[in-house]
Amino acid sequence: MISLRLAVPAALAAAAVAGCITYFVTPAPQQQVEADQRLPPTVPNVTGRPDTGISANIQRRSTEDHIDAFERAAEAILKRAQNATASAGTDKPLVTGPIPLPKRRPILRP
Numbered sequence: 001m002i003s004l005r006l007a008v009p010a011a012l013a014a015a016a017v018a019g020c021i022t023y024f025v026t027p028a029p030q031q032q033v034e035a036d037q038r039l040p041p042t043v044p045n046v047t048g049r050p051d052t053g054i055s056a057n058i059q060r061r062s063t064e065d066h067i068d069a070f071e072r073a074a075e076a077i078l079k080r081a082q083n084a085t086a087s088a089g090t091d092k093p094l095v096t097g098p099i100p101l102p103k104r105r106p107i108l109r110p
Helices: 004-025 063-088
Strands: none
Touching: none
């Protein structure tokens, strides 16, 4: 007869192998995510008109708007980095003296 010491780990190992096989064999659903789309409203449509999902007055931003936003963000980051460097006082080194090294310790033998 098989003891519980062998049966329980064997059952757990079998479940783990079955889970791994299921994970690798099952295909993942193909879903595309669009960053510019808004989620449908969570409030039910009480006006009686059919719900079209995304509002028709949402316009995509042009490439020039994206470029302008990127340039503004880059300028803000560079400005913050310059201020952070100036306030950090990097003109003098952090360590001014010698750095002590750890002492060698003898190997203890039993």
